[in-house]
Amino acid sequence: MNTSCQEILDRLPEYEKAVEELKETLLTNLIMLSEIPAPTFEEQDRNRFLLNRFTEYNLQNCSSDEKGNALGIIPGKSRDSNILVVAHLDTIYPSNVDHTITVEPDKVIGPGVGDNGLGLATLATLPIILEKLGIEFESNLILMGSSRSLGNGDIEGLRFFMENFKNPVTAGICLEGVKLGRLSYSSIGMLRGEIKYEVPEEYDWTRFSSVGAIVNMNEMINKLLEIPLPLKPKTSFILGSISGGTSYNKNPMKASLRFEVRSESEEMVENLAVRIQSLAEEMTSMTGANVRFLEIARRKPGGTQFSHPLNKVSRDILENLDVTPRLSPSTSELSAFIDKDIPALTIGLTDGERLGEIDEMINIEPMKKGIAQLIALLQAVDKGYCSEYK
Amino acid sequence: MNINNWLKNNTYHHSNFEDIKELIEEKEKQGLTISLCIPTLNEEKTIGKEVVMFKSELMNRYPLLDEIAVIDSGSEDKTLEIAASFGADTYLASEILPDLEPMRGKGENLWKAIYQLKGDIIVYIDADIKNIHPRFVYGMVGPLIKRPEVKYVKAFYDRPLAFSDSIRPSGGGRVTEILTRPLFSLFFPDLTAIIQPLSGEYAVRREVLESIPFPIGYGVETSHLLDVYQKYGMSAFAQTDLDQRVHRNQTTRALGKMSFGILQTFLNRLVQYGILQKFDELPTVFRQFQVKDEIFETVEFNIPEAERPPMNTIPEYKKRKRGK
Incomplete structure (x- = not known):
């Protein structure tokens, strides 16, 4: 392992601590986002909530595009490359389902908390976690709540963005609430x-x-x-x-x-x-x-190889967090990156049960590891440790 | 008083106060402090969410609240443990002013909050709200921060999902429409303008709270309205529409007990104000009926509406206030 990347791994406990200190904010974002119904093609209210958060944290170019994606940019120091972090806005639940969320000391329960309330809450909270840690990137960090992802939506939001965004994207990270340890780098x-x-x-x-x-x-x-x-x-x-x-x-x-x-x-x-x-x-x-x-x-099937530096670094990060990496192919957002030959990963943020059911449950404690993993991964991408031709 | 005028000038929607930064600036300018009190009894299912949301949104993100306290009547579940784990100050009502004869009821918790909490404004919010949101607080403190003459802000909930006509009925729950509003219409017509007089959510200035008595049971909300009205008139009130409130539904039998408590408080106030002549002490036993093996039998509930005196008459409180 390159020494500098080891430096990133060494900071993992610090990242976990920062997330723990912002736990209330993360949970509040999780509750408020998950309680907004967002069936595919009707994600406007979640889009608005996310954009309000982005605007409040002074992200740049906070905007909604014509497909209903919610976007905000944390500008990098050199600004000549971009890292895209995506969580899908939509859920499988119709608006008339009771979206009430229950919070217990160690878990959060309710429809869509894992898929993908936590992914979105992480996007909404990431700017202040990075600010707390004093982390700045060379690349622009593009945060995106993507619309029309599930079922008939067919990742329309992210595909639209990838078709129309004219600047280079170094890597894509897709956030899914469950399950911590999951690494999907290929699509079947x-x-x-x-x-x-x-x-x-x-x-x-x-x-x-x-x-x-x-x-x-x-x-x-x-x-x-x-x-x-x-x-x-x-x-x-x-x-x-x-x-x-x-x-x-x-x-x-x-x-x-x-x-x-x-x-x-x-x-x-x-x-x-x-x-x-x-x-x-x-x-x-x-x-x-x-x-x-x-x-x-x-x-289309595709993606990066097991040995790709992005995947190798991700496994190293998880192992340093004492989490066993679980490699599985994906049919989600990842394929929009694969179509454009951009290295990308889907990562999980915590553990959970009863996914896809009304009483979906996710654990609070592992979230800090899940988000520490994301921060380390972003840093590794930013510093070039995940590129094949460094 | 023209009720429609009062409704027009003193009825708000929570969105009128959603610029929380502006509220905080004004609050700081006036040097106000605001405390949130959540009275609880076995509320482990909903308390965590309320505390985490208010703490994160209205203390950490926007410092609108200076204190979040849970005052408990002796829960047997994990209410206090959960509330404390998310950062609320937690108290057992029986441990506040422990030298006083103990009483048990929601009104007791609300009254003891005046002693225990520090704020110039106290916001009371029930713990059983499933769809909790920061609007429950900023919607109610908004009128108090913006209008010095307003002393008591009551919540109401009005969110029609679909209504074809331009006019629709608006009002409170079953007890409000069958008991409270008819009584107000007979004796205090101005108070009928309070759309949901029994809602458990209100924000009040300390100077008012410390000067009124508190029934400890079902009558606390009714007595507040009557006493504040007698003392300050309708201009002291405002009300805010907080949209929807999702909570547990009560059975008609439970509402019967509630009505019995409210009626006791109401009649006592009528006597105190000299509207009715003093009558012999009323019974405190409420009767309902049930059928067992085809035989009807009565079920009796003792529902005494004991009352705490104004807090500013309690020596410990006076001492603490002088110490400040």
């Missing part, structure tokens, strides 16, 4: 799709095997599961949600299936997309109903 190939089965109004129900949308969707699922999947490249199907019908005794007119295909190979993803499309066409001709395959999102 992904196809997110929906199959919609709609029986036309004028449908002839006397026709042989006219059983409605659900039975036919069931058949469609069987056909999907019959598709042979290779062990190499690793490929899998996730059937995520299904809906259809309206009552006990009426033939359902509509059904829909949401699914995701994941594969290490882009070609495999493409083959499966073609296969699913032809299955939909086959079902249309067999049943006389309208069966459509909608592609919601697609990601």
Whole structure:
């Protein structure tokens, strides 16, 4: 390890202490952000809250762009490069869900506290933690609450920014509340799709095997599961949600299936997309109903190698914090960086349970390690220890 | 008094005071100190959030509050431990002025706060609010900081999610609309302008708090309004809309007990003010009914509305004040 990087590692306890001293501010930001409903495409209120915080801490260029990203810049001393820190603004919960958060001495409970209330609270609190530590960077630090990230949003906010930001970005760090130790530096190939089965109004129900949308969707699922999947490249199907019908005794007119295909190979993803499309066409001709395959999102596999300096430094930082690194591929924001060949990492900030449920819970104590990790990582990137061609 | 005029001039929305920096400048100019008192009894589920939020937003970030205190009636859960872990000053009501005969009730905690806390203004906020936000404090201290003649600011909550007509009813909970407002309409029509007279959130100047008696039970909010009105008139009051307050809902039976306590306080005040002639001492037993194996039976609750005298008549308080 380079001596100067060791200097950064040596300061980890100091970073943890600074975060601990600002715990109340961090928790308050966590509560206030998490209690603002922000389903995908409706992130405006969280955007406004985050921008207010950025403005108050005198960040530069505090602004919201046309996709609803909330942005603020901590200007660097040399200002000739940029590090982007991102946390997604949106949640999986509709606005009518009770967003009340409960705080106990050692944990915070409520919908979305981990995904991604804590990521956002970290963004909102980072400027004052850095100020408390007296840390200044050479690079500009761009803090971004990204919009339209989940589900149908398909990382639209971050993609828009990456398309339209004209200056060089050295690295991207994506913040996720859970789980501390997580390091995602590669993205697997992904196809997110929906199959919609709609029986036309004028449908002839006397026709042989006219059983409605659900039975036919069931058949469609069987056909999907019959598709042979290779062990190499690793490929899998996730059937995520299904809906259809309206009552006990009426033939359902509509059904829909949401699914995701994941594969290490882009070609495999493409083959499966073609296969699913032809299955939909086959079902249309067999049943006389309208069966459509909608592609919601697609990601290319890619990312940096295990040995990339950014990944190596991240592992060193975690090990110095006595946290075991857990390497896992990601299908989240990371792919927007991968598409632009920018080294990037997704990191977790604390431990938690029941992710994605209304009573999602995260632990308070590990947050200081999670954020100390981020500060050290930012410093290492800023000083050039994470670049391949230093 | 023209009630509509009073409503127009003395009714605020919390957003009128959201420029907290401006409030702090004015507060400092006037040399005011502000204390927050949260009375508690078994509130471990919500107390942590209240304390951490007020401490971070209104002490650390904006020094609007000089003190956050939790005054507890003897919780059996971890209320005090949690409050202290997030940095509140915590007190057991029974340990404040320990030489006085002990009484137990929310009003006791509010009254003892006058002795224990230092502020020129005391803000009282219940501990069971699920959607706590800094507006609960700045919304109520705003009128006191901006208008010296205002002495007592009461919260109300009015947040229609959807209403098609331009006119909509506005008001308080069941006890307010069925008991308190009808009584005010009969005896103190001006006070009907207080939209939620029973809300547990208010901010008050010390000079007022120390000079009025405190019922220790359900009647404390009602007696405050009556006594301050008698002493200073409506110009001493203001009220602030704090939007929505999410809290535990009470059963109708629980509200029956509350109404019984309020009614006792109200009738006692009518006698004190000479509006009603003195009557024999009223019973303190409230009766409700239940059915067990098809047999009706009464359930009796003893709800005495004991009262603490004005704090400025307590020797220890006078001594402490002189010491200042």
